[in-house]
Amino acid sequence: MLLGACRTALGLGFRPPFALHRHLHVASFRSTRQVNLAARSFPRLHISGLDLRRRPFSTTQDALAGTASPPPKLPPPSVGRWLMISSTLVFAVIVVGGVTRLTESGLSITEWRPITGILPPLSTEEWKQEFDKYKATPEFKLLNHSISLNDFKSIFYMEWGHRILGRVIGLAFVGPLAYFAIRKKIPSALSRRLAGMALLIGAQGALGWYMVKSGLEDSLMDKPGAVPRVSQYRLAAHLGTALVLYAGMFGTGLAVIKDWKYSKGAAWSGLKGSIDFRTILNNPVFRTFKRQAWALTGLVFLTALSGAFVAGLDAGLLYNEFPLMGGRLAPPTEELFSTAYAKSEDKSDVWWRNIFENPTTTQFDHRVLAMTTYASMALLFAKTLRPAVQAALPPAARMATAAAFAMANVQVLLGISTLLYLVPVPLAALHQAGSVALLSAMIHVLIVLRRPSTAAQLWRKANVLKHRG
Numbered sequence: 001m002l003l004g005a006c007r008t009a010l011g012l013g014f015r016p017p018f019a020l021h022r023h024l025h026v027a028s029f030r031s032t033r034q035v036n037l038a039a040r041s042f043p044r045l046h047i048s049g050l051d052l053r054r055r056p057f058s059t060t061q062d063a064l065a066g067t068a069s070p071p072p073k074l075p076p077p078s079v080g081r082w083l084m085i086s087s088t089l090v091f092a093v094i095v096v097g098g099v100t101r102l103t104e105s106g107l108s109i110t111e112w113r114p115i116t117g118i119l120p121p122l123s124t125e126e127w128k129q130e131f132d133k134y135k136a137t138p139e140f141k142l143l144n145h146s147i148s149l150n151d152f153k154s155i156f157y158m159e160w161g162h163r164i165l166g167r168v169i170g171l172a173f174v175g176p177l178a179y180f181a182i183r184k185k186i187p188s189a190l191s192r193r194l195a196g197m198a199l200l201i202g203a204q205g206a207l208g209w210y211m212v213k214s215g216l217e218d219s220l221m222d223k224p225g226a227v228p229r230v231s232q233y234r235l236a237a238h239l240g241t242a243l244v245l246y247a248g249m250f251g252t253g254l255a256v257i258k259d260w261k262y263s264k265g266a267a268w269s270g271l272k273g274s275i276d277f278r279t280i281l282n283n284p285v286f287r288t289f290k291r292q293a294w295a296l297t298g299l300v301f302l303t304a305l306s307g308a309f310v311a312g313l314d315a316g317l318l319y320n321e322f323p324l325m326g327g328r329l330a331p332p333t334e335e336l337f338s339t340a341y342a343k344s345e346d347k348s349d350v351w352w353r354n355i356f357e358n359p360t361t362t363q364f365d366h367r368v369l370a371m372t373t374y375a376s377m378a379l380l381f382a383k384t385l386r387p388a389v390q391a392a393l394p395p396a397a398r399m400a401t402a403a404a405f406a407m408a409n410v411q412v413l414l415g416i417s418t419l420l421y422l423v424p425v426p427l428a429a430l431h432q433a434g435s436v437a438l439l440s441a442m443i444h445v446l447i448v449l450r451r452p453s454t455a456a457q458l459w460r461k462a463n464v465l466k467h468r469g
Contacts, residue, residue, distance in 0.1 A: 072455035073187040075180075077260045082176045083253025089172060090246040091436055093165045094239070098432040101311060102425045105158035106230065107139045110216060112209035118167065120160050130156065138220040139228035166208070170201050187455070193252065200245050204238070211238045232312025232356065239308040243301060246436065247443055254447045262452045263459035269394035269448045277394075281451055285392035289383065290449045293401075296376050297442040303369040304435040310366045315359035316423040322416050325364065336361050374412050381405035396448040404441035411438050 100106050110133045111117070121127040131152050134140050140147075177194055180186050186194065211234035220226045262268055268277040280286055310316055319325040330336070341357050342350040354361045383389050384398045411434040418427045452460075 072458055073184070074259065074263055074453075074455040074459050075186055075190060075256045077257055079180055079185060080253045080256035080260065082180075083249050083256065086169065086173050087246055087249035087253060089165070089169045090242060090249060091433075091440075093162065093169060094242050094246065094436055095429055095433045096162050096165055097239075097242070098311075099425060099429050100158050100162045101235075102423070102428050103155065103158055104139075104143075105155035106162075106212060107137060107215045107228065108134055108152065108155040108159045109163070109212075110134060110137060112212075114167075114205065117160075117163065120157065127153065137216050137228070138218065138226075139215065141221065142226075142228055163208075166201075166205055170198075170205075173201060174198050190252070193248070197245060197248055200241065200248075204241055204245065207234070207238050207241060211235055227314075229314070230312065232309045232362075235312040236305055236308035240305050243304060243436070243439065247301075247439060250440055251443045251447060254444065255450060255453075258447060258450075259453045259456035263456045263463065265460065265463060268452060269396035270399075271394045271396075277452070280392065280394060283392045285389055286449075289380075289389065289393060289397075290446075292380060292383075293442070293445050293449060296373070296380055297439070297446060299369070299373050299376060300435075300439050300442050303366070303373045304439060306362070306366045306369050307432070307435060309356060309362040310359075313357070313359040313362055315363040315366075316419060316428070318359055318363055320419055320422055322367075322419055325367075330364060331360050336364060370412070370415060374408050377405050377408040394448065397445065400441070400445040400448050404438070404445055407434070407438045407441045410434060 109117070109130075121130050127149060131149055134152060134156075144151075177198060181191060211230050214231040214234050215229055220228055271277060271280065319331070323329070325331050336358070337350055337354045338358060339347055339350055341353045342348075343353065355365060356362070381401055381404075384393065384401050390398065411431070414427065414431040414434045418424070418431045421427060
């Protein structure tokens, strides 16, 4: 009866005094078992700041347990650091993969052996066997028929290093993932996302071999003027998957680290003073800027992906001038959409086949996307200089946008230099690395515009209650 009256009073916003709570606690509940049963019936019943289920707040965990059941799990910063290291390894394998393609080393290993392929040939006889396998490939017969065994070793080690780095990424990711999962350091939603990344790493190995296999097919020998190289479609899929994997690791790791700092009292995105981040997030100017940042990140990704088609078709060796192409802004229409690339009888595929298979068109498309990306980046940066936008953005967002625009300038210079100097390996490798760096800069912009996770917000409140208590 007394409990019913208390529940009714609490529903009206009345909080009975501590003396009444003590009377209820002693008189009505004669055993610990009864207290627990009553607490389960009224999971959110607080009297004079106390939870019937628990002692007064003594630690952050106790404070958090008093406001949510069960307490939300917040990944420790070690999880974020591990993801950042993993993303760095993926960054490295993307660059090494680009160098492997630029040095025409990707077709030197003619088999995919995930386990036994870890070791390179260790004897002269094993090297001769690998060289004999390479001699049977179209690349050797059409392009490299005069190379020596030492020359073959050079390109073999390049491709072998690329594959070994991929295996290292798998071990460096799956091992700590299992450890953090066993120790229950990762929330279930994040666990599923990370498990998806682990599967993507395995799929990358299979996709990489599927790509290499396209350059080893004997049918290339039957095509007049054919050049032994991997399919540009498979190359784009391989690069695109790597970029998605990198973005997932880098963005998630950065978010975990920032959430942890926020839970410990750090300012959200450098926001100082008494302004609540929810006020910023609800500002229409902020929302518009965030949508534009997301769209620009997608454009950066699309531009990088179009570079895979340029690389796959060696389109960078055409029209080595800028900003013109053959003395004009765009090549002739009959060259951009040549009917020679159409394979259907009615020529209905002439548009999309030229976009993906015509070297001239792929380079032109990459130029257009690159210039559009740069112009959009400049406009987004210029927008942060407007007083109204400055007032609506947290300080970290303005700094991150400025850094992204600076990286865009570097990337444009690298791209133009690579084109003018006929795609030298060092410049081309830096240009590919620059595309990943630019994507990283835009991901950083999105992360500083991101709302802190619910777990981080609850832990921050618990820390405040702890220090007040």
